[in-house]
Amino acid sequence: MQKVYVRSLFDSIATRYDLLNHLLSGGIDFYWRKRAIAKLQKIKPKRILDIATGTADLAIASLKINPDEVVGLDISESMLNIGRKKIAEKKLTQKIRLEAGEAEQIQYETGYFDAAMVAFGARNFENLEKGLSEMHRVVRNEGMICVLEFSKPNAFPFKQIYFFYFQYILPLVGRFISKHREAYQYLPDTVMKFPEGNAFLEKLQQAGFHSVTEERLTFGIATIYTGVK
Numbered sequence: 001m002q003k004v005y006v007r008s009l010f011d012s013i014a015t016r017y018d019l020l021n022h023l024l025s026g027g028i029d030f031y032w033r034k035r036a037i038a039k040l041q042k043i044k045p046k047r048i049l050d051i052a053t054g055t056a057d058l059a060i061a062s063l064k065i066n067p068d069e070v071v072g073l074d075i076s077e078s079m080l081n082i083g084r085k086k087i088a089e090k091k092l093t094q095k096i097r098l099e100a101g102e103a104e105q106i107q108y109e110t111g112y113f114d115a116a117m118v119a120f121g122a123r124n125f126e127n128l129e130k131g132l133s134e135m136h137r138v139v140r141n142e143g144m145i146c147v148l149e150f151s152k153p154n155a156f157p158f159k160q161i162y163f164f165y166f167q168y169i170l171p172l173v174g175r176f177i178s179k180h181r182e183a184y185q186y187l188p189d190t191v192m193k194f195p196e197g198n199a200f201l202e203k204l205q206q207a208g209f210h211s212v213t214e215e216r217l218t219f220g221i222a223t224i225y226t227g228v229k
């Protein structure tokens with residue numbers, strides 16, 4: 001999806017983003033982020049990059065594994081501003097820094113981070129392959145990538161319930177609360193198109209990662225992917 005479109009979309013829903021996120025997922029998104037962070041624990045990362053950090057929930061969750069420095073990048077200033085407020089209120093400014101930046105061109109030197117992660121953001125990249133290869137570049141050798149993204153359940157009856165919810169209920173509630181006509185139609189549309197399972201693991205390998213893994217969560221509504229540089 002075009003960056004200008006994505007930026008203006010997230011700029012316009014930023015103030016309602018957290019509320020809608022937790023409401024539409026029934027709060028399960030906190031648990032998903034926690035699971036994703038746990039995957040990085042084995043390498044005890046000290047420098048972590050959170051791409052498409054948005055309002056910084058994943059960056060904040062990553063403090064659980066005790067990094068020294070967490071950098072969150074995003075193309076939407078409005079999302080970053082909400083995240084900055086949250087970080088200041090929680091007195092976490094010593095550890096987490098949010099900066100404007102884009103996945104396809106990361107302003108950090110090669111090998112700077114021990115781990116790079118992205119939650120519900122890869123789907124929005126203008127260029128997925130470029131984003132993943134930039135994440136590969138800025139991670140040190142033996143460092144890790146962790147991607148948390150929506151996927152689609154395939155077993156009865158979850159598949160049917162999910163599709164009904166995602167195609168009909170979610171866009172309706174999203175439009176009502178966000179007051180944005182397209183944003184929550186955009187969400188299911190991007191999920192339907194996004195590569196998942198083996199297709200996404202192949203993308204990680206093409207970007208240069210090895211030892212790739214996937215874990216499907218909550219009947220397959222979301223999946224955590226990891227890889228090693």
Ligand SMILES: C[S@@+](CC[C@H](N)C(=O)[O-])C[C@H]1O[C@@H](n2cnc3c(N)ncnc32)[C@H](O)[C@@H]1O
Pocket residue numbers: 003006007010021051052053054055056057058073074075076079101102103104118119120121124125126
């Ligand atoms: C659905 S939100 C996810 C936010 C956060 N990671 C979370 O878990 O709630 C997607 C975010 O990706 C950002 N984004 C989209 N394309 C991007 C890109 N190419 N580079 C950096 N950020 C991007 C958007 O501005 C938005 O804040």
